[in-house]
Amino acid sequence: MTTDVMLTADTVGQRRENLYFALRNPKVLIGLTIVVGLALLGVIGPFFLSATPNEYIGPKSEAPSADHWLGTTYFGQDVFTQFVHGLRSSYLVGSLGGLIAFVIGMSVGFTAGYRGGLVDEFLNMLTNVVLVLPALAVLIVISSYLEVRGVISQAVIIGLFSWPWVARAVRAQTFTLRNRDYVDLAKLTGKRPGQIIMREIMPNMASYLLMSVILLFGGAILFAAMLDFIGMGPSNSVSLGSMMQQAMAWSSLHLGLWWWFVPPGAAITLIVGGLYITNVGLDEVFNPKLREK
């Protein structure tokens, strides 16, 4: 009876088992709730609010009220409208920058790890060069040369500089996996290298890839906030970082306008924190040794 139950549970497969544990892991649930909740606010919110977050609409420096949920800025702009638009652009930077970094990192890592030899030596050198580049300094230089700094261009720049650690980890994993006999067996079935990478090697590191997407996403949001805060943010729209930069520039701290800088700061902390909690939770899901009894 018991063995019977175990066998059926086994055939259900590892994927569904992972999903089962993921949906019952409190860390994953809490993290995802925060991240998804704020994302929904950023995606849906702007449809109900003004499309021009920088418009001067109300009294200056007003505390939160029923009319202006998060108060107004020193110039009389609605903080909540700015906040919702800022969330949207932060998520955009996170997903686009993270995606670009992920795609580059994976391509470089898989190619270097699978091909080996001179290709690997070259790609590894490239990876190391980008890895040791002081990314912040380079980003500042590039950002200051752009005439109009948009959210997209910021995401592209961040993506182009944050892939190396993914590439290194994927390369190392591919090195061990490409020597497995099932890779040889796939070659004996006439499969091409691309098919072997996609269908034999990649599924074996799916959990790692998922977690690196999450970390890249959070990293890109944090990096964007950092750039925004030093004044290298998008010049044609609002972001969480640029809200904080504006608040700082007009000494909201000294004037006591806490509603101007607390929401964007808290949102960045919550998003990145939520992503890290999700990541720790997923680690427990994929690694049964870490699961609590």
Add this chain to the structure above:
Amino acid sequence: MLELEKVWKSYRVGSLGSKKLTAVRDVSFSIAPGEVLSVVGESGSGKTTVGKMVLQLISVSKGAIRLDGEDITKTGKRGLKEYYRNVQGVFQDPFSSYNPIFRADRVLEMVKESYFPRVKRSEWDSKVEDSLQSVGLEAGAVLGKYPHQLSGGQLQRMLIARALLLDIKVLVADEIISMLDASTRIDVLNLLGSLKERGLAVLFVTHDLSLANYISERVIIMRHGAIVETGATGKVFGDPRHPYSRNLLASVPQLHTKWSENPIPVVELEPDGDRSRPPAPLTKVDERHWVASVG
């Protein structure tokens, strides 16, 4: 049918390939249909490299590998795919031969995908069932299971069934029973014997002399990447001429003898020399028996 002619393999190692490591030196042999040829040798003798070169998983540095007269080291990707219709392999570790996150029968499905995309599902299923039956497996017992739910013997036999789906002529069996326990070992070995009877040629790579003696007609003994002795199994094992072969045969533990009763006499052998030089030539010492000269 399958023929290796003066095959060499050397690797470039070190940074930017500054050093050269020769794994296989000047190996020539051929296999005929319905024949089992054993390649025996210690670890690092190059026997597995020979097997992998026959399967073209490792490229050949020098020399030619011919199947029915056609040099397969020079055919392109498409030619290689056709080659694998005729030549297939089974490897040492059954648990590493299956991708652990997929069902075990995926290896059979991949054959359909690559080689029989137009065969009807029902037709294919009966083909799979026949093939599994011929290796002594029951379809219901193994299909739809994950690799960790099957035994090593079942997995190895399923890989042989996979090879048989392709109507192969040559099977490269690289240490296929080293990781099985003694009772399932003999089943797989006897299966190889029955395949031989159906006209299949088997290249049996092993370090176990008794297995080689049990199954094969001819044997090759390799050391330091080169052949030191080759010929009919009875001749080589009955009358070993090369000191290395004698050492190898003397070191097989016998049932009913203890190590303390009969210390094994070991002859001092020449050390590994310059591997880039051609190895000592083989000379014929008897009918169907060749030995490399010593010294």
